Amino acid sequence: MANLKVNFGGLLFDNPLIVGAGPTTKDAKTCREAVEHGAAGVIAKTVSAVAAKVPRPNMHDFGGKYFLNTETWSEKSVEEWVDHEYADCKVGNEPLIIGMGYVAEDIEKIVPLVDKFADGYEISAHYVGRDLSPMLATLAAAKKHTKKPVFMKISPGIPDLAEVARVLEEAGADGIVALNSFGPCLSIDIETGMPHMGSGNGYGWMSGPAFKPIVLRHVLELAKAVKKIPIFAVGGISTGKDLIEMIMAGATAVQVCTQGIIEGPKAYGRIVKEANDWMDAHGYTCFEEFRGLTIKQLEKRNGQGLMETETPILESKNCIGCSICEKLCPHQAITMNEKLPKFNKEKCTGCGLCTSRCPKACLSMIQLKK
Numbered sequence: 428m429a430n431l432k433v434n435f436g437g438l439l440f441d442n443p444l445i446v447g448a449g450p451t452t453k454d455a456k457t458c459r460e461a462v463e464h465g466a467a468g469v470i471a472k473t474v475s476a477v478a479a480k481v482p483r484p485n486m487h488d489f490g491g492k493y494f495l496n497t498e499t500w501s502e503k504s505v506e507e508w509v510d511h512e513y514a515d516c517k518v519g520n521e522p523l524i525i526g527m528g529y530v531a532e533d534i535e536k537i538v539p540l541v542d543k544f545a546d547g548y549e550i551s552a553h554y555v556g557r558d559l560s561p562m563l564a565t566l567a568a569a570k571k572h573t574k575k576p577v578f579m580k581i582s583p584g585i586p587d588l589a590e591v592a593r594v595l596e597e598a599g600a601d602g603i604v605a606l607n608s609f610g611p612c613l614s615i616d617i618e619t620g621m622p623h624m625g626s627g628n629g630y631g632w633m634s635g636p637a638f639k640p641i642v643l644r645h646v647l648e649l650a651k652a653v654k655k656i657p658i659f660a661v662g663g664i665s666t667g668k669d670l671i672e673m674i675m676a677g678a679t680a681v682q683v684c685t686q687g688i689i690e691g692p693k694a695y696g697r698i699v700k701e702a703n704d705w706m707d708a709h710g711y712t713c714f715e716e717f718r719g720l721t722i723k724q725l726e727k728r729n730g731q732g733l734m735e736t737e738t739p740i741l742e743s744k745n746c747i748g749c750s751i752c753e754k755l756c757p758h759q760a761i762t763m764n765e766k767l768p769k770f771n772k773e774k775c776t777g778c779g780l781c782t783s784r785c786p787k788a789c790l791s792m793i794q795l796k797k
């Protein structure tokens with residue numbers, strides 16, 4: 428069993444999976460359930476100075492591939508949270524991070540009311556655009572009223588991530604959370620022509636597995652840019668391997684939202700166990716051994732250097748002769764011979780597609796410096 432403990436901005440977690448702000452942290456009961464099922468803590472659903480008015484329908488799952496929502500922030504007022512929820516959010520010693528937004532005046536109102544319940548804060552910048560000044564104003568407002576760590580949650584699409592990381596760190600942020608959901612997006616019920624989402628313009632925000640590559644890229648750039656503060660990766664994590672990928676991109680810990688909605692809270696313990704099993708199988712004893720590994724691998728490429736490959740390597744003992752690779756190859760470079768793929772070196776371009784689709788993972792490729 429690997430050591431899964433993480434220190435995120437001074438908060439100690441038993442494992443790196445924290446439940447992100449959303450319907451799975453909408454009240455004390457859901458927050459406790461998350462920890463009882465293996466999460467190491469929660470971000471309580473974002474509160475603002477006023478309770479949200481939320482359109483309906485506001486969630487749609489697309490076969491577990493991606494997900495749209497227009498849930499905005501908490502329909503409970505901060506006063507309701509203070510009177511009925513925050514005091515009961517914890518199971519044991521796990522940190523409670525209070526989600527809040529969106530402008531400095533909201534933060535000025537919220538922090539003094541909730542500070543006795545919070546171990547830390549997450550400020551969402553979702554509705555203030557991609558400009559840094561409102562983010563900095565919310566951070567300063569929070570810091571004025573609390574000594575607890577404050578993490579800044581950013582939305583996708585900020586052009587200069589290195590600059591954001593640098594400015595937020597200098598302004599005293601204790602960590603960066605990347606990312607809030609992606610959008611605006613649209614989906615249509617073709618039986619009626621109506622958007623699935625009940626928002627005025629029909630738009631929603633995307634999360635779930637399809638979002639993961641976008642998040643990985645943001646996390647890697649932020650992790651390269653920060654000097655000391657940690658990065659929470661959030662978006663598209665549904666398996667233990669997804670969690671490992673985020674750590675390799677430089678994240679210190681991760682948050683999960685959509686997978687907990689569609690699978691229920693047992694998703695958290697499953698993802699943590701899968702990550703631990705992968706670490707055990709690969710001989711890793713803690714996250715430090717591979718955190719930011721991808722950043723180091725890319726440094727070896729010396730910037731823009733292109734890579735080359737040779738024809739795929741076949742681990743023939745695992746091959747079941749399914750011929751998926753033969754049918755898939757866009758270069759007609761694979762033919763089945765006695766139930767094993769044979770590669771035509773003249774035709775194979777080394778594109779790598781077959782390695783990504785082999786159901787037994789018995790095809791691999793080595794990347795070589797050009």
Ligand SMILES: Cc1cc2nc3c(=O)[nH]c(=O)nc-3n(C[C@H](O)[C@H](O)[C@H](O)COP(=O)(O)O)c2cc1C
Nearest residue numbers: 447448449473496498551607634635662663684685
């Ligand atoms: C239904 C729903 C509600 C959400 N509500 C909030 C919220 O109140 N505050 C917030 O910062 N993020 C909210 N999010 C965004 C998630 O916390 C997370 O950043 C995003 O969904 C990407 O992670 P995932 O792919 O694991 O869901 C919400 C997401 C969903 C799907």
